[in-house]
Amino acid sequence: MDNKAFEFNPQAADVFTREVTARSGQDITACYQCKRCASGCPVAEDTDMVTPNRLIRMVVLGDIENALTNKLTWKCLFCHTCGTRCPNNIKTGRIADTLKKMALDAGIDPQQPEYKNFHRAFFNYSLRHGRINEIGMMGEFQLRNMWDHLKKRNYIAILSEIVGKSTLAWEMFKQNRLQLSYHSSKGRDEISRLYKKSAGRKWI
Amino acid sequence: MDLAYYPGCSLYQSAKLYNHQTKLVFGILDLKLKELEDWSCCGATSAGKINDFMAVALPARNLGIAESTGLAELVIPCSACYSRTLVAQKQLEDFPLLKNEINIELSNKVKGVIKVSSALEVLEKTISGSKFKSMSLRKLEGYNPACYYGCMNTRFPYDVLIADNVENPQSMETVLKAIGVTPLDWNYKTLCCGASSIIYNPESALDLMAKIMRDAVSRGADCFVVNCPMCQMNMESQQDQFCEKHGIKERLPVYFITELLGLALGLSKEDLQPGDNLFIDGMDWTQLCGDSV
Numbered sequence: 001m002d003n004k005a006f007e008f009n010p011q012a013a014d015v016f017t018r019e020v021t022a023r024s025g026q027d028i029t030a031c032y033q034c035k036r037c038a039s040g041c042p043v044a045e046d047t048d049m050v051t052p053n054r055l056i057r058m059v060v061l062g063d064i065e066n067a068l069t070n071k072l073t074w075k076c077l078f079c080h081t082c083g084t085r086c087p088n089n090i091k092t093g094r095i096a097d098t099l100k101k102m103a104l105d106a107g108i109d110p111q112q113p114e115y116k117n118f119h120r121a122f123f124n125y126s127l128r129h130g131r132i133n134e135i136g137m138m139g140e141f142q143l144r145n146m147w148d149h150l151k152k153r154n155y156i157a158i159l160s161e162i163v164g165k166s167t168l169a170w171e172m173f174k175q176n177r178l179q180l181s182y183h184s185s186k187g188r189d190e191i192s193r194l195y196k197k198s199a200g201r202k203w204i
Numbered sequence: 205m206d207l208a209y210y211p212g213c214s215l216y217q218s219a220k221l222y223n224h225q226t227k228l229v230f231g232i233l234d235l236k237l238k239e240l241e242d243w244s245c246c247g248a249t250s251a252g253k254i255n256d257f258m259a260v261a262l263p264a265r266n267l268g269i270a271e272s273t274g275l276a277e278l279v280i281p282c283s284a285c286y287s288r289t290l291v292a293q294k295q296l297e298d299f300p301l302l303k304n305e306i307n308i309e310l311s312n313k314v315k316g317v318i319k320v321s322s323a324l325e326v327l328e329k330t331i332s333g334s335k336f337k338s339m340s341l342r343k344l345e346g347y348n349p350a351c352y353y354g355c356m357n358t359r360f361p362y363d364v365l366i367a368d369n370v371e372n373p374q375s376m377e378t379v380l381k382a383i384g385v386t387p388l389d390w391n392y393k394t395l396c397c398g399a400s401s402i403i404y405n406p407e408s409a410l411d412l413m414a415k416i417m418r419d420a421v422s423r424g425a426d427c428f429v430v431n432c433p434m435c436q437m438n439m440e441s442q443q444d445q446f447c448e449k450h451g452i453k454e455r456l457p458v459y460f461i462t463e464l465l466g467l468a469l470g471l472s473k474e475d476l477q478p479g480d481n482l483f484i485d486g487m488d489w490t491q492l493c494g495d496s497v
Contacts, residue, residue, distance in 0.1 A: 080360065083361070084358075114403060118403050119249075126251070178218075185244035197257070198257035204256045204295065
């Protein structure tokens with residue numbers, strides 16, 4: 001277990017805290033480390049002692065590297081238990097989400113390699129078709145994973161991707177959850193105009 | 205009473221059964237669901253992971269369509285769609301500039317007048333009315349359900365007002381008690397099931413689901429009752445996996461709240477789960493459970 005003290009970086013602390021505050025919309029300096037969030041966090045058991053309150057501490061101290069690469073940032077499920085229990089109404093789930101986005105912006109690979117591909121596939125599919133068709137969305141997700149493996153010349157991973165997703169599809173088919181019908185929305189034009197508007201925006 | 209209805213993608217896809225049951229049950233309760241014309245995806249959690257602006261703009265389009273119908277209330281059965289739409293509505297209200305920016309591109313502008321409710325909230329309100337009390341109910345015997353709410357019913361990424369208790373919600377219990385079923389008191393009714401992380405982080409998700417399962421089983425539950433399509437899919441389709449991983453012998457069916465309510469209102473198993481287009485063999489829970497319960 002790697003549980004070292006956080007690095008205090010006075011130059012980075014101010015800028016980093018302000019950026020995280022703006023992008024997450026959370027007043028993180030209001031945290032007084034009461035740890036109510038820590039006791040409720042469902043994934044805190046396997047994040048190497050990084051609890052939501054400690055995540056906030058990392059940001060405030062300007063320990064950028066630790067904040068972007070610790071396990072909690074990547075394992076957070078966005079369940080908002082921390083946020084509903086915080087006496088200062090800090091929604092730490094949104095801070096973890098913001099840190100994930102900042103890490104991806106900085107070119108850091110996500111700790112679950114499929115995280116980025118899944119949400120990308122879902123989001124892009126919903127923009128393109130207006131609605132989600134699970135077969136199509138999962139197909140795009142699979143292609144993105146396979147492309148990543150291809151770039152690394154990892155042919156075994158490509159094979160196991162095909163086998164894994166086919167097994168999943170077969171399981172879903174057996175449970176009658178696999179729908180073959182296609183549905184979409186005509187609002188795609190409106191949606192793509194809105195998407196163009198969002199270019200370069202880092203917060204709402 | 206007429207209500208605007210937003211089913212959402214999953215009710216057209218993997219949770220088609222929930223759409224079917226919701227329409228049936230609402231019909232019996234004399235609530236007419238008017239499906240929004242040309243509704244689009246709300247972005248679910250994925251939009252917010254990539255693009256904060258679109259996470260508001262996508263539900264805003266549906267809100268605009270819903271308001272153009274002139275109806276007073278928008279009903280959403282899926283918890284994720286409900287959460288996204290409710291949060292987007294509050295954010296549009298709190299940030300008027302953002303609302304203007306989004307409205308410029310929308311053909312149906314958002315004004316912010318329609319009330320956004322989950323299907324569960326509407327059911328809870330309806331069963332307390334005098335009309336429901338005069339309806340004859342079939343007695344449901346032998347159900348000992350654990351009501352499982354998950355995250356999205358009561359916890360939101362933004363401050364919104366809801367009627368139910370955040371840590372110990374009671375709306376499903378209220379509905380079940382009204383049809384003569386006594387639900388269990390248990391610990392993990394709002395614990396996260398892992399949702400979509402079952403795809404990219406299955407270890408964490410399976411551990412969480414096993415926790416939920418173990419507590420329900422140890423308190424003598426014989427089924428789960430849920431109102432979220434994602435929770436239903438995870439808890440049911442992954443059940444063999446997480447139970448085998450954690451050495452749990454029991455298996456429990458996972459019903460939508462509409463299934464038990466529909467049965468009590470006189471619908472048959474065939475009405476609620478017709479043909480082979482729909483999934484789960486939930487009704488036959490004795491067979492699913494085997495000898496261990």
